[in-house]
Amino acid sequence: xxxxxxxxxxxxxxxxxxxxxxxxxxxxxxxxxxxxxxxxxxxxxxxxxxxxxxxxxxxxxxxxxxxxxxxxxxxxxxxxxxxxxxxxxxxxxxxxxxxxxxxxxxxxxxxxx
Amino acid sequence: xxxxxxxxxxxxxxxxxxxxxxxxxxxxxxxxxxxxxxxxxxxxxxxxxxxxxxxxxxxxxxxxxxxxxxxxxxxxxxxxxxxxxxxxxxxxxxxxxxxxxxxxxxxxxxxxxxxx
Numbered sequence: 001x002x003x004x005x006x007x008x009x010x011x012x013x014x015x016x017x018x019x020x021x022x023x024x025x026x027x028x029x030x031x032x033x034x035x036x037x038x039x040x041x042x043x044x045x046x047x048x049x050x051x052x053x054x055x056x057x058x059x060x061x062x063x064x065x066x067x068x069x070x071x072x073x074x075x076x077x078x079x080x081x082x083x084x085x086x087x088x089x090x091x092x093x094x095x096x097x098x099x100x101x102x103x104x105x106x107x108x109x110x111x112x113x
Numbered sequence: 114x115x116x117x118x119x120x121x122x123x124x125x126x127x128x129x130x131x132x133x134x135x136x137x138x139x140x141x142x143x144x145x146x147x148x149x150x151x152x153x154x155x156x157x158x159x160x161x162x163x164x165x166x167x168x169x170x171x172x173x174x175x176x177x178x179x180x181x182x183x184x185x186x187x188x189x190x191x192x193x194x195x196x197x198x199x200x201x202x203x204x205x206x207x208x209x210x211x212x213x214x215x216x217x218x219x220x221x222x223x224x225x226x227x228x229x
Binding site for chain 1: 221
């Protein structure tokens with residue numbers, strides 16, 4: 001029943017490691033997003049994919065690499081994790097890349113030690 | 114540049130009080146969308162409402178109501194007869210077109226604490 005799901009919910013890892021977060025939506029939407037929420041709760045977009053094509057890349061370090069194998073999935077791989085990467089990462093989806101309402105997943109809390 | 118300002122960082126009320134959360138936005142787009150999301154202590158982001166720039170009618174949904182005024186670039190949210198379950202961080206957001214595509218620009222959020 002979950003509309004937008006993310007795995008894992010929590011991720012604790014050491015600096016320098018590589019990790020991935022997965023996102024899946026069953027809403028039939030064609031556009032998916034990654035947002036980062038920092039420790040002060042500030043939310044900022046990182047990436048967006050429309051029909052598996054990258055359409056938004058908001059000056060994110062290239063250690064972050066999104067991948068969309070199909071319209072229903074958007075994964076985020078992070079190389080060489082740094083302390084500053086600790087945050088909550090939210091996946092979202094919408095129908096349409098211009099003005100669709102974005103529905104969010106439950107978030108993945110990443111802690112880098 | 115597009116920007117959303119939620120000047121109230123934290124609001125504390127007693128149950129059954131009415132409370133208004135302020136949101137002021139800046140954009141040069143003539144067509145845009147405004148949103149409110151709720152983030153309860155459990156952490157998920159829950160969509161509450163979307164408004165387009167051409168529709169200035171106020172909206173009411175149960176105890177929630179929204180007042181959109183283009184003249185003052187504001188999109189305020191009122192909770193009537195607040196309840197403890199309303200305790201959350203509330204985010205106002207604006208859809209800004211980045212290269213023609215939609216991205217949400219969020220305000221800093223207002224933390225609402227409703228006490229019994």
